[in-house]
Amino acid sequence: MSTTTTNPYETGEKVALPAKDDGGLWGYLRSYGQRVRGGDMGALPAVLGIIVLSIVFSAARPSFLTPLNFANLLTQAGPIVVLGMGLVFVLLLGEIDLSAGFASGVCAAVLAIMLTTHGFPWYVGVLAAIVTGVVIGLLLGFLVAKVGIPSFVVTLAGFLAFQGTVLWLLKEGTNISIRDEVIISLENEYLPPTVGWALGALTVLGFAATQLIQQRNRRRRGLPALLWQVVTFRVVGLAVLVGIAVAVLNEERSRNALFSLKGVPIVVPVIGVLLLLWTFVLRRTAFGRHIYAVGGNREAARRAGIAVDRIRISAFVICSAMAAVSGILAASMARSVDPNTGGSNVLLYGVAAAVIGGTSLFGGKGRVLDAVLGGLVITMIINGMGLVGWSSAYKYVATGIVLLLAASVDAFSRRRSAASS
Amino acid sequence: MGTPLLELRGINKSFGPVQVLRDVALTVHPGEVTALIGDNGAGKSTLVKCIGGIYPIDSGEYLMEGKPVHVHNPRDAASHGVEIVYQDLALCDNLDIVQNMFLGREKKSGMILDEPTMEQLAQQTLAGLSVRTVKSVRQQVSSLSGGQRQTVAIAKAVLWNSKLVILDEPTAALGVAQTQQVLELVRRLADNGLAVVLISHNMNDVFAVSDQIAALYLGRMAAQVKTSDVTHSQVVELITSGRSGTLGLVEEGAAA
Ligand SMILES: Nc1ncnc2c1ncn2[C@@H]1O[C@H](COP(=O)(O)OP(=O)(O)OP(=O)(O)O)[C@@H](O)[C@H]1O
Ligand SMILES: [Mg+2]
Numbered sequence: 001m002s003t004t005t006t007n008p009y010e011t012g013e014k015v016a017l018p019a020k021d022d023g024g025l026w027g028y029l030r031s032y033g034q035r036v037r038g039g040d041m042g043a044l045p046a047v048l049g050i051i052v053l054s055i056v057f058s059a060a061r062p063s064f065l066t067p068l069n070f071a072n073l074l075t076q077a078g079p080i081v082v083l084g085m086g087l088v089f090v091l092l093l094g095e096i097d098l099s100a101g102f103a104s105g106v107c108a109a110v111l112a113i114m115l116t117t118h119g120f121p122w123y124v125g126v127l128a129a130i131v132t133g134v135v136i137g138l139l140l141g142f143l144v145a146k147v148g149i150p151s152f153v154v155t156l157a158g159f160l161a162f163q164g165t166v167l168w169l170l171k172e173g174t175n176i177s178i179r180d181e182v183i184i185s186l187e188n189e190y191l192p193p194t195v196g197w198a199l200g201a202l203t204v205l206g207f208a209a210t211q212l213i214q215q216r217n218r219r220r221r222g223l224p225a226l227l228w229q230v231v232t233f234r235v236v237g238l239a240v241l242v243g244i245a246v247a248v249l250n251e252e253r254s255r256n257a258l259f260s261l262k263g264v265p266i267v268v269p270v271i272g273v274l275l276l277l278w279t280f281v282l283r284r285t286a287f288g289r290h291i292y293a294v295g296g297n298r299e300a301a302r303r304a305g306i307a308v309d310r311i312r313i314s315a316f317v318i319c320s321a322m323a324a325v326s327g328i329l330a331a332s333m334a335r336s337v338d339p340n341t342g343g344s345n346v347l348l349y350g351v352a353a354a355v356i357g358g359t360s361l362f363g364g365k366g367r368v369l370d371a372v373l374g375g376l377v378i379t380m381i382i383n384g385m386g387l388v389g390w391s392s393a394y395k396y397v398a399t400g401i402v403l404l405l406a407a408s409v410d411a412f413s414r415r416r417s418a419a420s421s
Numbered sequence: 422m423g424t425p426l427l428e429l430r431g432i433n434k435s436f437g438p439v440q441v442l443r444d445v446a447l448t449v450h451p452g453e454v455t456a457l458i459g460d461n462g463a464g465k466s467t468l469v470k471c472i473g474g475i476y477p478i479d480s481g482e483y484l485m486e487g488k489p490v491h492v493h494n495p496r497d498a499a500s501h502g503v504e505i506v507y508q509d510l511a512l513c514d515n516l517d518i519v520q521n522m523f524l525g526r527e528k529k530s531g532m533i534l535d536e537p538t539m540e541q542l543a544q545q546t547l548a549g550l551s552v553r554t555v556k557s558v559r560q561q562v563s564s565l566s567g568g569q570r571q572t573v574a575i576a577k578a579v580l581w582n583s584k585l586v587i588l589d590e591p592t593a594a595l596g597v598a599q600t601q602q603v604l605e606l607v608r609r610l611a612d613n614g615l616a617v618v619l620i621s622h623n624m625n626d627v628f629a630v631s632d633q634i635a636a637l638y639l640g641r642m643a644a645q646v647k648t649s650d651v652t653h654s655q656v657v658e659l660i661t662s663g664r665s666g667t668l669g670l671v672e673e674g675a676a677a
Contacts, residue, residue, distance in 0.1 A: 221537045223544075224557070284534055286527045289516075293524055296513035303475065303511050304525030305496040364515035417563060 025229050039416025045409050046357045046373035053377065057384035064387055068253040070245075071265055075187050077379035078267040079104070079330040083346065084353030084371030085278055086322025089315040091354055092282075092295045094363025095144065095151035099136075099158030100350060103320050104327030105342025106162050107132045109169040111328055112176040112337040115183065122182040126328060133324030134317055136162070141313030151316075159347075167339050175338035178331050186270065187333035190263030193250040199269055200246040208235045267329060271372065274325070278318075278368040291315060295363035326350070345396065348403065349378050356406040362414055378402070424487040426451045426616040427472070427503075427585055432481035434464075434471055441467045443640045445481070449585060454607060454617045456627040456648070459637030460660055465620050466508055468637065469587050473505040474498040499526075502584030506574045506591060508620075514563040518555065519543045521562055522577040546576050550606055568599030575606060579615070586610055587618040592626060604630050624653055638663030643670050 036044060058065035083100055090097045097103075107129040114125040136158070143154045167173060178184060191199070211231050218225040246264060254261035282288035293301040294311045302308050323342075330346070331337045355361060356377050357370025381402060385395050425448040434442035441464045449455045459465050470476045472483075474492040483490055485501045492498050498505070512521050519536075522543050528535040543558045552572050555565070562570060571591050578586045588607065592600040608630050611617045621627050627634060628648060635645040636659040643663045651668075658665035 217537055221541055223537055223540055285532055286529060286534060289520060289524070289527060289534065292515060292520075293513045296515035297511065299509075300511035300513050301524070303473075303495050303505075303507065305494065305499065306525050364513070 025227055028227055028230060037416075039413035041409070041413055042358055043369070043373055044358075045406070046370070046377055049356065049377040050373070050380065053380040053384060057380065057387065061384070061387040064384055066253075067248050067251045068261075069383070069387070070248055071190070071253060073376070073379055073383050074249075075265045075267055075333060076383055077375045078187055078265075078271065079326045079333065079346070080349045080353050080378055081271055081372050081375035082274060082322055082329060083326035083350035084357070084375050085274060085368050086319040086326070087350050087354045088278075088359050088366050088368055088371050089291065089322075090151070090319045091351075091359050091361060092291050092363060092366050093312055093315050094295050094361075095312070095315070096155060096351075096361075097140065097151065097158075097316065097319050097323075098155040098347060099140065099162055100155075100319055100323040100326075101342045101347030102159055102162035102166060103133060103136045103342070104323040104330065104346065105166040105337075105339075106136065106169065106327075107324035108327030108331040108337045108341045109166050109176070111183070111331055112178055113169065115178060115180045116176050122180045125180070125183070129324045129328055130321055133321040133327075136323075137317030137320030138313065140320065141316030144316065145309040145312040163343065166341070166343075170337070170339055173339050175336050177336040183328065183332050184335060185266055185332075187265070187267055187329055188335075189266050190249075190261070191266060191269070193263055196246045196250055196264040199264070199272075200242045203272065204235065204239045204242055207238055211235060270329075274322075275368055275372060282368060287311075287314070292364060295365075297364075345399065348399065349375075349382075352399065352403040352406060353378050355403065355410060358410075360410050360414065361407060362410070374406070423450075425449055425484075426486060428482075428484040428487070429472070430482040430484075432468070432471060432483075433479045434467060434476060435479055441640050442471070442478075445637070445640070445642045447635055447642065447645065449616045449618055450633075451584065451616045452611055452614050453632040454611045454619055454630050455633045455635060455645075456631035457618055457620045457635050457637065458622070458627060458656065458660055459643075463637040463660075464640040465637055466589055469505060469507075469589055469618070469620065472498065472503060472587065499581065499583075502582060503587070504578035504581060504583040504585070505587045506571075506578050506589065508589040508593070510570055510574045512562045512570060512574060515561065517561050518547075518558045518565075518573050521573060522546070522580055524577075526581070542580065543576070546580050547572075550576055550579070550609070552576065566599075567594045568596070568602065571595065571599070571603055572606070575603070575610075579610060583615065585616045585618070587620075589620045590622065591619070592621065592623065600626070624656060627656070628653065636660055636663075636669075638670060641670060644668045 054065065063069060083104060087097060087100060110132045111125045111129040114120045114128045115122065140154055140158060143149050144151045170176065211234065215225045215231060249264045250262055252260060252262050282291065290301065290306045290311050293304065293306060294308050298308055327342055330341055334341065353375035354366065354371045355374065357372070357374030359366030359370045378399065381398060382395060385398060427447070427449040429445060429447040432442055432445040433440065445468060447468070457465050457468070467476065471478045472492070474494045474497050477493060483492060490501055492501065513524065516524070519540050523539045528538045528542070540558055547555065547558065550572070554572070555569055562573065565573065575586070575588065575591070591603050591607070595603060604626060607617055607619055611632070619627070619631060631648045633645060634648050634651065634656060636643040636656065638659065641663070643659045646668065655665040655668065659669055663670040
């Protein structure tokens with residue numbers, strides 16, 4: 001008796017399944033509405049938050065909606081957004097990293113010591129900081145994945161231990177100032193206006209090109225493709241947003257005639273590159289797919305032959321490495337590193353950024369973009385309340401409430417989607 | 422009969438002090454549906470997990486097409502053409518149908534996932550199985566019904582150049598119509614030349630689609646017989662007491 005060695009279904013007649021409901025643009029909008037009502041709200045809460053906060057704070061303080069404050073907002077958001085991006089990876093697995101804040105502090109301290117105490121060039125300092133992050137991530141990931149301690153406990157221990165490490169590195173609380181111009185420029189310098197425009201145009205064109213190529217490929221293969229209206233809407237939408245942002249940031253912000261202050265903050269393209277890199281990794285590579293799989297159903301992932309432990313360790317490594325980048329940005333912003341770098345509410349802000357943006361605390365759902373949108377919301381709250389003149393007491397309470405709100409939206413949408421299936 | 426596709430001899434498996442499988446033998450031929458039956462806790466799922474490389478076997482021979490093979494993990498099993506649809510399905514709810522079907526074995530061009538190719542293959546496989554109930558292969562699995570999930574899991578198993586597809590209680594949670602569909606699908610797999618092992622508690626299903634019946638009793642293989650050679654009541658006896666007339670296990674006393 002012979003056995004078939006080829007898959008009898010692969011060459012089967014090409015019966016296409018009934019392609020989606022072909023309701024045109026209306027059908028697309030309707031299915032979007034269904035998704036939202038079914039609990040999959042995506043970026044909606046964050047975008048609404050940004051709009052509402054803009055209205056509220058600019059009504060309270062007209063200075064909120066000025067080019068100067070917009071630029072401040074973006075630089076302020078830098079460390080939070082980057083930390084949130086890293087946390088997305090850990091949250092996708094349904095784990096948590098409570099030590100990411102102080103891990104960023106440790107890495108910032110390493111950077112400061114390399115640059116200021118030992119006089120190494122900036123790239124050596126950056127490399128040392130990131131390597132420190134990677135080592136921290138390996139340690140945390142090993143304890144979680146191989147030893148089997150819950151991430152909550154491992155990273156809570158890390159939270160304490162890294163706080164101590166920062167103190168030790170900084171000789172019990174001295175503060176090391178950063179004088180390296182490259183590092184300082186990250187959070188304190190701006191792109192020349194023409195470069196800002198060029199990068200903006202490049203972003204929009206690149207986005208349009210990938211969208212068009214993707215949809216053309218799908219159409220060529222006879223697969224259902226997005227409506228051209230939707231693609232156009234996305235591209236034009238992005239072009240308008242980028243256009244307005246660059247135009248506003250390229251306005252003169254200096255009230256002093258002697259020096260000029262204008263341009264896109266350098267941290268913006270830095271975040272853009274990180275966003276692009278990690279979005280690519282999560283959406284276009286098998287590694288990214290496996291992160292979602294492990295977060296969705298670890299046993300199923302294991303049975304599919306995925307090296308689950310390696311995926312879990314990698315997520316912690318990415319998180320801590322991004323914490324290192326966040327620490328570098330924080331050091332750049334403050335022009336120094338002290339025992340509080342990465343401390344107090346930094347971690348809370350990072351987690352809140354990811355969750356407000358739409359990343360689930362239950363694992364399996366989230367995007368790197370979430371951290372950017374959520375990070376903007378968080379920064380608007382901090383920045384706005386500062387302008388209104390509220391004390392830190394109120395700021396802490398308000399941020400805590402916002403995190404809880406975001407977490408409830410997450411829990412609610414999870415219940416919603418569980419009920420609808 | 423030619424060489425069996427899968428042959429197991431003297432398989433033993435313990436979890437700590439508990440011996441779950443004891444000297445189990447099983448042969449599975451291509452083009453046939455072999456029903457694996459037995460009471461709750463008889464060890465059916467455990468045997469299947471040993472075949473699939475989820476659990477390592479303690480001792481025994483594992484032969485594919487007459488040649489001894491070593492299966493230490495799911496990848497090894499897959500490389501020998503063994504695909505398993507587990508009792509708990511093991512699908513990722515947060516991924517869509519295509520992503521689930523290719524999980525762990527994604528098609529890539531360079532390092533980038535080749536989504537169009539995967540989507541096409543998934544569609545063709547589902548169409549080849551005459552599945553018409555899913556609206557889009559880009560639907561999240563969480564939005565599918567029990568029967569649809571079962572179908573996706575089966576389609577995932579036949580997507581590869583599989584030679585042996587093992588289904589652990591594929592109809593347990595299904596309604597009448599969906600059970601019928603899945604059974605037809607199972608029969609079609611065997612008619613296409615695959616070897617199929619079907620675990621089921623439902624005697625009607627077993628007699629409707631199987632060519633052979635293998636009955637496990639308390640971790641031991643009571644008997645493997647041709648479906649056409651036995652009656653309902655004989656099979657029920659094999660399940661409940663491990664023997665039926667001349668069939669089945671020898672008395673405990675005689676064996677000792
Ligand atoms: N991981 C494990 N550790 C310890 N014991 C186990 C494990 N898995 C299964 N067992 C035991 O092995 C025996 C056989 O279980 P198994 O799941 O294989 O039964 P089954 O025949 O599939 O039953 P059912 O019809 O209920 O699915 C049971 O007594 C069970 O308690
Ligand atoms: Mg079972």
